[in-house]
Amino acid sequence: MQQGSRPKxxxxxxxxxxxxxxxxxxxxxxxxxxxxxxxxFLSLKAVLEKARSKGYESGFEEPDIDKRVYPELTMTDxxxxxxxxVAYPSKMENPPKSEPGKTRGIMARSAWGRxxxxxxxxxxxxxxxxxxxxxxxARIESMVDTGALNDRAVAKRAGIGFAxxxxxxxxxxxxxxxxxxxxxxxIPFPPDTAVTEDCxxxxxxxxxxxxxxxxxxxxxxxxxxxSYLTQTKGLLDEEFMLKIGxxxxxxxxxxxxxxxxxxxxxxxxxxxLPDPEIAKPLLLPLLDISNREFKDRFGQTAAAWRGxxxxxxxxxxxxxxxxxxxxxxxLIEVLSMDPRPELRGTAAWALSRxxxxxxxxxxxxxxxxxxxxxxIPYLEEAKRKLLQAETAEETEVPAVYVAEMESRVxxxxxxxxxxxxxxxxxxxxxxxxxxxxxxIGRFMPKAELRRSPEALEDAVLQLKAYFDGKLKSFDLKLDxxxxxxxxxxxxxxxxxxxxxxVSYKMIAERIGQPSAVRAVGGANNRNPLPIVVPCHRxxxxxxxxxxxxxxxxxxxxxxxxxxxxYSS
Numbered sequence: 001m002q003q004g005s006r007p008k009x010x011x012x013x014x015x016x017x018x019x020x021x022x023x024x025x026x027x028x029x030x031x032x033x034x035x036x037x038x039x040x041f042l043s044l045k046a047v048l049e050k051a052r053s054k055g056y057e058s059g060f061e062e063p064d065i066d067k068r069v070y071p072e073l074t075m076t077d078x079x080x081x082x083x084x085x086v087a088y089p090s091k092m093e094n095p096p097k098s099e100p101g102k103t104r105g106i107m108a109r110s111a112w113g114r115x116x117x118x119x120x121x122x123x124x125x126x127x128x129x130x131x132x133x134x135x136x137x138a139r140i141e142s143m144v145d146t147g148a149l150n151d152r153a154v155a156k157r158a159g160i161g162f163a164x165x166x167x168x169x170x171x172x173x174x175x176x177x178x179x180x181x182x183x184x185x186x187i188p189f190p191p192d193t194a195v196t197e198d199c200x201x202x203x204x205x206x207x208x209x210x211x212x213x214x215x216x217x218x219x220x221x222x223x224x225x226x227s228y229l230t231q232t233k234g235l236l237d238e239e240f241m242l243k244i245g246x247x248x249x250x251x252x253x254x255x256x257x258x259x260x261x262x263x264x265x266x267x268x269x270x271x272x273l274p275d276p277e278i279a280k281p282l283l284l285p286l287l288d289i290s291n292r293e294f295k296d297r298f299g300q301t302a303a304a305w306r307g308x309x310x311x312x313x314x315x316x317x318x319x320x321x322x323x324x325x326x327x328x329x330x331l332i333e334v335l336s337m338d339p340r341p342e343l344r345g346t347a348a349w350a351l352s353r354x355x356x357x358x359x360x361x362x363x364x365x366x367x368x369x370x371x372x373x374x375x376i377p378y379l380e381e382a383k384r385k386l387l388q389a390e391t392a393e394e395t396e397v398p399a400v401y402v403a404e405m406e407s408r409v410x411x412x413x414x415x416x417x418x419x420x421x422x423x424x425x426x427x428x429x430x431x432x433x434x435x436x437x438x439x440i441g442r443f444m445p446k447a448e449l450r451r452s453p454e455a456l457e458d459a460v461l462q463l464k465a466y467f468d469g470k471l472k473s474f475d476l477k478l479d480x481x482x483x484x485x486x487x488x489x490x491x492x493x494x495x496x497x498x499x500x501x502v503s504y505k506m507i508a509e510r511i512g513q514p515s516a517v518r519a520v521g522g523a524n525n526r527n528p529l530p531i532v533v534p535c536h537r538x539x540x541x542x543x544x545x546x547x548x549x550x551x552x553x554x555x556x557x558x559x560x561x562x563x564x565x566y567s568s
Contacts, residue, residue, distance in 0.1 A: 017134060018189045024130060025084075029123035031266075032085040032171060032178065034158030035189045038071040038078035044153045045069045051219065058222035060231075067148040071184050074148050075141050079188040081149070083158035084127070085171065085178040086119055087266035088112070090255075092274050095428070097404060098246070098451055101326040104280045105318050106430060108227065108250025109177065111303035112279045113272030117144045120181040128183065139186040144179075151180040158182075159192035166205035166254035167220045172197060175261040205254035208434035210243040214254060226251035230314050231306050235345045235374055238381075245433070246318035248281070248311050249303040257434050283322075286315040287330055313346050320350025322451060328354055332362040336369070344370070345378035352382035360386045400440060400447045403456035404429055407467045408561070409554045412531075414456050414463075417447075420477030421459050423528045426550040439528065443481040463531065469564060472498040474532050481528065485516075489523035496537045499562040503541045525549070531558065 018035055025033045048065045051057055062068050071078040090109055098104045110116060124142040131138050145151055152169050155161065160180070161171035168176040172195065206214045213224040222228045227250045229240050236244075255261055267273060278297060289297070294308040303311065316334065319327040328351065335347040348366065351359045363386065367379045400422070403414045413432045415423040423439060425432035429451075440447055453460070458476065465471035480490055492510045496502050508520045527535040530549055536558045540546050548555035 014188055015190050021127070021130065028126040028130060029086065030084045030127065031087045032160050032174060034083045034155070034160045034192045036081045036083060036154060036158035037191050038080050038184060040070045041150065041153050042069065044150060047219065055223060056219065056221040058228045062148045068150050071149065075139065075184045075186065077139065077186045078184045079186050080191065081154050081158065082127070082183040082185065082189070083155045083160050084120070084123060084181050085155065085160050085174065086116070086123060086269070087174045087178050088116070088269070088272045089265055089267050089274065090177045090261065091265040092276060092279060094276065096276050096280050098322070099453070101324070103246070103283050103319065103322045103324045105246045105248035105283050105286070105315055107248055107279045107301070107303055108252050111249050111301045112274035114300050115302045116179040117146070117302065119271065120144050120179055124181055124183055131187070135187060141184045142181065144181045147182070149182055151182055154182040155180050157194060159194050162195045162197050163218050164205070164258065164260070165199045165203065165216070165218055166214060166258060167218045168255065170258070170260045174266065175264040176255045176258060177261065177264060177266055202259060204257045204259065207438070208253050208257040210251070210253060211240065231310055233306065233310055233342065235342045235378065238349065241317045241346070241349060242321065244314060244317050245321055248314045248318070253434055256431055283315045283318050284327060284330055286312055287334060309340065309342070313342055316343060316346045316350050320353040323354050325354055325356070328356065328358060332358070335362055335366050341372040341375045344372070345375040348375070348378040348382040352385040355386060355389050398444060398447045399450050400444060401450055401452040401455040402429060403453040403460055405460045405463060407463065409550060409557055412463065414459050416456050416459065417479045420479040421456065421529060421532065422479040422481060424530055424532065426554065466531070467561070469561065476532060478529065478532070482526065485519065486523040486526060489520055490527055490533050493524070493527070493533050493535055493538070496534055501537050501539050501559070504538060505541055507538060
């Protein structure tokens with residue numbers, strides 16, 4: 001270090017300036033700020049080298065590992081690093097729903113509002129000016145995630161939060177819903193203390209990752225990460241297209257399931273709030289959008305940096321995953337006329353998912369005309385699947401239908417088969433998707449999710465009538481799936497009258513196993529059809545409220561609703 005080039009002031013003075021900066025941070029547009037030494041990130045180097053040797057890198061990173069490890073390679077007289085965080089929203093007010101013929105994609109929360117690169121740079125520019133007003137000779141080098149340093153390693157050292165198993169920095173105050181930036185400076189600010197909290201035994205993010213990209217110890221195989229895949233510009237393997245679902249840019253799954261994020265939503269910065277029609281856009285119009293229209297509509301978001309091509313390809317993938325038959329004419333147009341091979345190949349895959357005679361005709365014509373060697377295998381595979389569907393209807397993949405509804409206890413996601421409703425999850429499909437796919441993987445591993453509000457219309461209508469206090473007994477076909485013991489418990493729950501409560505002990509006695517109170521509690525907690533199978537009517541022997549999938553406040557709300565309805 002070149003000590004002579006640093007600003008000269010006593011250590012106590014740098015401590016006072018540090019506290020002054022922290023006090024001003026909120027006014028400068030910063031939600032969390034920390035200070036770290038500019039020592040090399042030596043432990044990070046081994047992690048980065050391991051990721052490179054295993055082929056885990058995305059290719060978007062700084063290619064020189066030493067620049068990511070040694071701050072002095074960016075600033076020769078680096079003395080400390082300032083880490084900043086800006087919190088962003090995790091929930092959307094009144095999100096638009098996908099409907100038949102009007103299906104929608106979803107942007108990751110990091111692309112909901114104004115481009116975070118601009119937001120962070122403005123905050124750091126203000127902070128830099130604040131510092132230079134007080135220390136004119138200060139040198140400062142600012143960077144966001146496109147800079148040389150690893151912003152998460154800096155934030156961890158600076159005490160912004162701890163490193164989670166999902167690879168994100170988890171702040172005790174803000175969760176993971178933060179944008180990170182850092183500033184190298186020649187001012188020797190005293191460092192902050194790192195957060196000592198950790199994830200403990202929790203592996204929810206690893207379990208929920210759609211593609212198994214989280215490989216443990218916070219390490220990410222970026223080549224399998226859905227967020228990375230949505231930003232690539234080529235053709236994708238079917239494995240990944242199925243996992244992308246209707247994501248147009250990025251993926252939030254590992255953050256959604258993180259218990260440290262529970263109840264955390266930050267809407268105090270208007271520029272970061274989402275426009276629902278941009279954050280959840282209709283899919284079909286995206287395929288006709290011009291470069292100018294794309295820039296006008298999405299240019300202020302982080303999703304615009306790769307241009308419209310990846311987002312249009314992902315829209316084609318989403319239409320295939322929705323099996324949106326109304327999209328067939330447009331997909332055929334893309335297949336036959338789009339100049340971009342990645343869109344033609346993806347359209348062939350999407351059409352094979354939807355099926356039908358018109359689709360087969362389009363695939364056969366395209367096979368005659370197609371000359372691109374990368375697209376031809378997608379056409380051949382599409383033809384094979386369509387022929388298989390025609391000749392093997394008896395092996396048709398079972399469908400699980402999905403619908404969403406709003407209720408007085410929040411959003412509900414309802415699933416059903418041809419045999420009846422099988423699962424109700426609290427929350428939107430987007431938030432509940434990891435748990436839904438895990439449940440389906442256990443009980444119906446070959447099943448295919450299909451959005452179909454019409455298939456579940458009766459369930460939605462009856463649930464609405466229940467919440468309006470007009471229905472006291474459901475009349476729905478149930479497709480319950482569980483162990484024989486669980487089935488006995490759930491059948492006993494169906495006998496508990498509206499407006500009444502029972503204890504676990506009473507349910508154990510009803511099924512003829514009075515000593516199985518704890519096992520009854522376990523079966524109650526695993527009830528796949530809350531509300532309809534009224535596990536909320538089970539309370540502790542002392543009359544105390546006990547655990548509930550939707551939270552105790554939801555349980556109390558349901559019981560209060562039934563008490564009002566019963567008395568009327």
